[in-house]
Amino acid sequence: MKPSFFSRITVWGAIAVLLITLGAASAIARFTLGLGATTNLTDQFPWGLWIGFDFLGIGLAAAGFTIVAAVHLFHATDYEPIVRPAILTAFIGYLLVVLVLVIDLGRPDHFWHPLVMWNPHSVMFEITWCVILYTTVLSLEFAPIVLEKFHLHAPIKWIHTFSLPFMIVGVLLSTLHQSSFGSLYLIVPNRLHPLWYSPLLPVLFFISCIASGVSMVILETLILSRNRPTLLSPALRANLAKITAVALAVYLVVRFQDMAGRGVLGELGHLTYHSTAFYFEIVIGFLAPFILLMFPKVRNTRQGLYTATVMVLTGFAANRMNTAITGMEVWPTRTYFPSLLEVLIMLGIAAVGFTAFSLISSYLPIFATEEAMEAESGRTPDEPWSRLPEPEPEG
Amino acid sequence: MAEKKALLLDVTLCIGCNSCQAGCKTENHLDAQEEKYLSLTAYTALSEYNGKFVRRLCQHCEVPTCVSVCPVGALEKTAAGPVTYDGEKCIGCRYCLQACPFRVPRYEWKSTRPRIQKCNFCVSRQSKGLQTACAEACPTGATKFGDRDALLLEAQKRIAAEPGKYVNRIYGQEDVGGTSMLYISPLPFEQLGFDVKLGDTPMPLLTHNAMEKIPSVVSVGAVMLAGVWWITNRRHEVQVHEAGQNAGPAAKNQELK
Numbered sequence: 001m002k003p004s005f006f007s008r009i010t011v012w013g014a015i016a017v018l019l020i021t022l023g024a025a026s027a028i029a030r031f032t033l034g035l036g037a038t039t040n041l042t043d044q045f046p047w048g049l050w051i052g053f054d055f056l057g058i059g060l061a062a063a064g065f066t067i068v069a070a071v072h073l074f075h076a077t078d079y080e081p082i083v084r085p086a087i088l089t090a091f092i093g094y095l096l097v098v099l100v101l102v103i104d105l106g107r108p109d110h111f112w113h114p115l116v117m118w119n120p121h122s123v124m125f126e127i128t129w130c131v132i133l134y135t136t137v138l139s140l141e142f143a144p145i146v147l148e149k150f151h152l153h154a155p156i157k158w159i160h161t162f163s164l165p166f167m168i169v170g171v172l173l174s175t176l177h178q179s180s181f182g183s184l185y186l187i188v189p190n191r192l193h194p195l196w197y198s199p200l201l202p203v204l205f206f207i208s209c210i211a212s213g214v215s216m217v218i219l220e221t222l223i224l225s226r227n228r229p230t231l232l233s234p235a236l237r238a239n240l241a242k243i244t245a246v247a248l249a250v251y252l253v254v255r256f257q258d259m260a261g262r263g264v265l266g267e268l269g270h271l272t273y274h275s276t277a278f279y280f281e282i283v284i285g286f287l288a289p290f291i292l293l294m295f296p297k298v299r300n301t302r303q304g305l306y307t308a309t310v311m312v313l314t315g316f317a318a319n320r321m322n323t324a325i326t327g328m329e330v331w332p333t334r335t336y337f338p339s340l341l342e343v344l345i346m347l348g349i350a351a352v353g354f355t356a357f358s359l360i361s362s363y364l365p366i367f368a369t370e371e372a373m374e375a376e377s378g379r380t381p382d383e384p385w386s387r388l389p390e391p392e393p394e395g
Numbered sequence: 396m397a398e399k400k401a402l403l404l405d406v407t408l409c410i411g412c413n414s415c416q417a418g419c420k421t422e423n424h425l426d427a428q429e430e431k432y433l434s435l436t437a438y439t440a441l442s443e444y445n446g447k448f449v450r451r452l453c454q455h456c457e458v459p460t461c462v463s464v465c466p467v468g469a470l471e472k473t474a475a476g477p478v479t480y481d482g483e484k485c486i487g488c489r490y491c492l493q494a495c496p497f498r499v500p501r502y503e504w505k506s507t508r509p510r511i512q513k514c515n516f517c518v519s520r521q522s523k524g525l526q527t528a529c530a531e532a533c534p535t536g537a538t539k540f541g542d543r544d545a546l547l548l549e550a551q552k553r554i555a556a557e558p559g560k561y562v563n564r565i566y567g568q569e570d571v572g573g574t575s576m577l578y579i580s581p582l583p584f585e586q587l588g589f590d591v592k593l594g595d596t597p598m599p600l601l602t603h604n605a606m607e608k609i610p611s612v613v614s615v616g617a618v619m620l621a622g623v624w625w626i627t628n629r630r631h632e633v634q635v636h637e638a639g640q641n642a643g644p645a646a647k648n649q650e651l652k
Contacts, residue, residue, distance in 0.1 A: 036504025043501050046492035073620050075627035106487020106502070106509040110467075113486050117467040123602055124490050125466035126609070168620045172613055179605075186601045187460060187494045190593055202605050 016351045023348010026341040027103060035106060040339040048325060049338035050104040053346050055181050055320035057097040057353075058131075060313070062213025063220070064090020064138065065174035072167050079240075081231050084145060084366045085224065086217055088357060091138045094131060096353050101131075103345060123183045130177035137170040145364050179206040185323060194264040195278045196327035204255060211247035211286075212316040214240050215309040222302055222309070228367055238299040244312060245293035248286050255282075273331035277322050285315005399575070400476040400521060401543035402530060403550055404450055406580040406587065407560060408537035411448040415439055418532025422517065435501050438514035439529060442588055447580075449587045450538065452529075453478060453499045453514040454567060455575035458597035461491035461500065476543070476575045477516035485510060496571055496593050516575065543575065550579050572597030 030038045041048050067086035070076045102108045114128040141163075144156045182205030185192050198204065218240050225231040259265050268275050289311040298304030329335045338346075360366065413429055419439050420427050430437035432451075439452035455478050462470045462478060469484035470491060487509055492500050503509035517527040525531075526540035533539075539546065547568060554561040566584050567574040571593050578584070585591045 032507070034505055034507045034509065036506075041489075041504070043492055043504075044498070046489040046502065069620070073624045073627070075624075075631050077631075104488075106489065107485060108487075110484075110486040113467040113484060117469075117484055119463075119465055119468040121463045121599060121603070121606070122466045122490070123606065124464060124488055126606065128466055164621075164624065168617055168624075171620055172616050175612065175616060176609060183602060183605045184490075186605055187464060187598050189598075189601065190496055190590060191493075199601070199604070 012354075016355045019344075019347045019351035020355065021348075022344045023346075023351065026344040026348065029341060030103060030345065031108070038339065038341045040336060040342065042336075044334055045328070045336040047328075048336055049321075049342045049346060050100050052321040052324035053349075054097050054100055054104075055324060056317050057093045057100070058178065058181060059209045059212045059316055059320060060216045061090040061093025061097070062174065062178060062209040063216040064093075064141075064213075065171050066210055066213045067217055068141065068167055069171045072163070073171065078236055079232070081367070082217055082221055085220055085361070087138065087141050087145075088360060088366055089216065089220065091135075091142045092353050092356050092360075094135045094138060096349050098131065098135065099352075100346075100349055123180050123186075127177050127180045127184070130173045130180065134170060134173040134177065137166055137173065140166055141170065145366065149364050175206060178209040179203065181205050182323075188328075191328055192323070193274050193327040193329075194262065195259075195267055195274055196323045198258050198262065200254065200258045201323075204251065204258075207247055207251045207254060208316060208319060211244050211251060211312055214244045214247065215312040215316075218244065218305055219309040219313065222306055224361075224367070231367065234300055237305065238296075241293050241299040241305060241308065244309070245290055248290040248293070248312070252282075252286055252290065255286075273329075274326065277318070277326045281315050281318035281322055283315075284311055285318055286312075289315070399474075399543040400516070401541065401546050401575045401577055402527065403539040403541065403546040404576060404578045405537050405539070405550075405553065406447055406449060406578065406582075408535045409441070409448040409450070410535055410537070411441055411443065412534065413441060414532040414534055415450060415529035415538055416441065418528040419514070422520070422528035433499065433501060433513075435503060435512045438512070444587045445582070447582060447587060449578070449580075449589075450529075451497075451499075452576065453516070454497050455514075455516050456496075456571055456597070457573040457575070458571070458599055460494045460496055460571070460598040463599035463602065464490040464494045466490070473518065475518075475521060477518040477521065479515055479518055480511060480513065482510035494598070496590065496598055543577075546577055550577055554579060566591075569595040571595070572600075 026038070035041055039048065063086045067079060067083055071079050071083050102111050105111055114125055115132070119125050140159060144159055147153075147156050147159075179202035182201035182203070185197065185201055186199065189197050218237055221232045221237060256265075268278065271279075289308040292298045292304065292308045292311070295304070298308055325336060416429065416437060416439050417427070419425070420436070423438060425438070426436040428436075430440055431442075433440050439450055441448045442451055443449075455476055456472075459470070459472050459478050462468075462472050465485075466488060467484045467486055469481045469486075471479050471481070473479060489502060491511060492498075492502055500511040500513045502511055517525070517529075520527060527538075530538045530540035539549075541549075547565065550565045550568075554563055554565070560581055561579050562581065562583055564580075564584065566578040566580070566589055567576050572595065578589075580587060583591075
């Protein structure tokens, strides 16, 4: 096992500690002074940066359900080595989003109310339940990794008995609330700019989360495989890139067809505050990476994939922030810019996420050894389909 | 069921004396200072447009957006008309502020135990059979309390009697599915700061159209995913079996697992 992330002070480690400290201090300020004193949120702009960050976190956590579905439901077993990193990503993502939501709530002490006080008509109610249930499913998908570390095989077996329904439920819950984040805005046609408002918001949110989730997986394997050449072969990574490209293409078609149908393409004729934001998100995050990923040279090189996936994730982030913030602004009369404390809390929580991933993956068997994987899946190395990808001498 | 109550707000009769706000503040024990905008201490306020005064307050919609978005049911539509709020239930998600088509709720941003504040249509006075404090305070009859159906008829009558004085529209009759605040005006409503593009569809229906698909997504999705698993798993088993036949008894044991 390699030395852990913090066994020596790295630049990234120092930055993480700094951001987490600042974030924690800001969070204390937020709880003692209230939202008004610490954020730029107002009656006219009651949702801001944190909601956008929630969308972003949940979108990246789509890595979890897409890969679990691919491997365990569609039996794309070649991708087995990345299931655990993907589940860890999703698990951390969801826990952090819950944390942000609790910080964002005016009454964090009432966070449990939706469990007992029901309003099934509310999208927020549905999201709360989906997030709670899916985080539970994720903890069950994650539990075997912890149990394995401590050699507790009996409960692992017990969990495996129920794993198929759990995984199906997990995929369904993800589908529901990934799209529901879009549904949150269905009720504000009078406020959300027509470049973003659409009756198809839930559909668009779902398609784009697949592009971002798979991009996140590709990016992770690119970063992680520097030290673990067996993680995923370049060929399989290129296949994931193709899936991303398909998701991007479907998204572009649905988005532009919808815009044409609603007659808002004219909005793109002039460069305004909103159309500039739209061009940024659609070109950087969808159009350009889609074109890039058409080239085998991009799909098959680390450099190319780095570029394309970072673009997808940037554009995805821009899309969610535009929906949550830019699209709700009326330029220049009603605008919002987050306060320093809002930004610090967001950065602190992001730093918690990266640190947690780094620490957990160095202490728990996230990157299963070849033997452990065979023992778990009950296969022998001479079966052709279970062969791990060839180690690639790269990076 | 009690008759649905409403207020008829006749812009032509309002002289901008602010008695409605003063009466409201007294009734709700709010800071008595005159205010021009809705706030935590002003559940109603007068906006002036070219010498005309328009009362702003919670519209107490027939199908309220805030009630539909509240995840915990802290906001409720009562049969008699008022949309009430229970701060003990509220989790502070502020979806009501985000979604209200009239931008009415105000939030206690400065508090560490914040609630929303808005007009409650004098729900406690109404339960005693009294009219609202603002209607009682109004010296000119610009704010009139009564049964919604009766007030609609009266509004139509006033418009019909003096078509030159009023524009032919009752704001709130159908807007966002109808509200408890019925406005009649001498000027087109867009000139008085009203959002005339909200449409007659209650906002909650927009969400409902998406939410009603959830059961189908769940049932079809579950069957589809289970089916895909079944097919691909079968393919997997066949592969194991064939590999077992090629590789001999050692691998065959694996197949039995």
